[in-house]
Amino acid sequence: MSNLRRSFFDKLALAGRQLYAHALPQSCVLCAADSGPHALCPACEQDLPRLPTAHCPVCALPTPQGAPCGDCLQQQPAFDHTVAAWSYAWPLDRLIPAFKYSGQLLLARPLADGLHAALRDAARPDLILPMPLHPQRLRERGFNQSQLLAKAVAKALDCPWHQDVLERIKLTPPQASLPREARRTAIKQAFRCRQALSGLHIAVVDDVMTTGASLNEVAATLKKAGAQRVDCWVLARTLS
Ligand SMILES: [Zn+2]
Ligand SMILES: [Zn+2]
Known part of the structure; x- marks a missing residue:
């Protein structure tokens, strides 16, 4: 497959993964708690190391x-x-x-x-x-x-x-x-x-x-x- 076509299919796969992820309830990527439609739960988001x-x-x-x-x-x-x-x-x-x-x-x-x-x-x-x-x-x-x-x-x-x-x-x-x-x-x-x-x-x-x-x-x-x-x-x- 040409580079251009591969890049197109990569983008399509990425868009598909994102769409699929948005449609499902998520587990927080850090603590596995229920995080609704989000990648992080509110507690983990709050705990990120501020400068x-x-x-x-x-x-x-x-x-x-x-x-x-x-x-x-x-x-x-x-x-x-x-x-x-x-x-x-x-x-x-x-x-x-x-x-x-x-x-x-x-x-x-x-x-x-x-x-x-x-x-x-x-x-x-x-x-x-x-x-x-x-x-x-x-x-x-x-x-x-x-x-x-x-x-x-x-x-x-x-x-x-x-x-x-x-x-x-x-x-x-x-x-x-x-x-x-x-x-x-x-x-x-x-x-x-x-x-x-x-x-x-x-x-x-x-x-x-x-x-x-x-x-x-x-x-x-x-x-x-x-x-x-x-x-x-x-x-x-x-x-x-
Ligand atoms: Zn969390
Ligand atoms: Zn400086």
């Missing part, structure tokens, strides 16, 4: 009294501000990969709801953009998890969003497989912005911020296109 309230305003790493962290003081990233709903710890280090790589799309709702709740006091941007996937990764995976999140959050906040303004033009190895310095080198020139963003405040939605290398490169690309401010909105922040 400490005192954290660096730029990159969201926990700091005493919420001061900027040493790394951001030493070298200001291209982005201006980060909001993260949770720490990337158990069980999010299982739930987010399950959502992203295994097509567990029922997890989209609780994850997007958590990000929306964390954005209660956030400044509203002019435009929300999802972290783009390279077209080859999109074909392999069948969907872009950041796009599902960006769409849900944009709807909840009544903000405009766009899926095609930012594109990924360089296929890089999965960032998780690379050490910190290699991530920065690999991601250089990986993105392209397809329209001028003069003076705009942009929020970029992604699943996890680890070193921030990808989001830094995206923010640099958006600023080159004229963006005045770039915020990162992520589900979870990896704590070093």
Whole structure:
């Protein structure tokens, strides 16, 4: 079967699995309690590890009294501000990969709801953009998890969003497989912005911020296109 046809049938199977799952009462994926039509029961959703309230305003790493962290003081990233709903710890280090790589799309709702709740006091941007996937990764995976999140959050906040303004033009190895310095080198020139963003405040939605290398490169690309401010909105922040 050609790659194109395989990708089509993969997507069909994914859509079918999602439809089937929505039609049935679910057991919470963490504790197996009855969770109605949802992937997580309310107690497990409530217990997800919130990010400490005192954290660096730029990159969201926990700091005493919420001061900027040493790394951001030493070298200001291209982005201006980060909001993260949770720490990337158990069980999010299982739930987010399950959502992203295994097509567990029922997890989209609780994850997007958590990000929306964390954005209660956030400044509203002019435009929300999802972290783009390279077209080859999109074909392999069948969907872009950041796009599902960006769409849900944009709807909840009544903000405009766009899926095609930012594109990924360089296929890089999965960032998780690379050490910190290699991530920065690999991601250089990986993105392209397809329209001028003069003076705009942009929020970029992604699943996890680890070193921030990808989001830094995206923010640099958006600023080159004229963006005045770039915020990162992520589900979870990896704590070093
Ligand atoms: Zn549960
Ligand atoms: Zn920082």
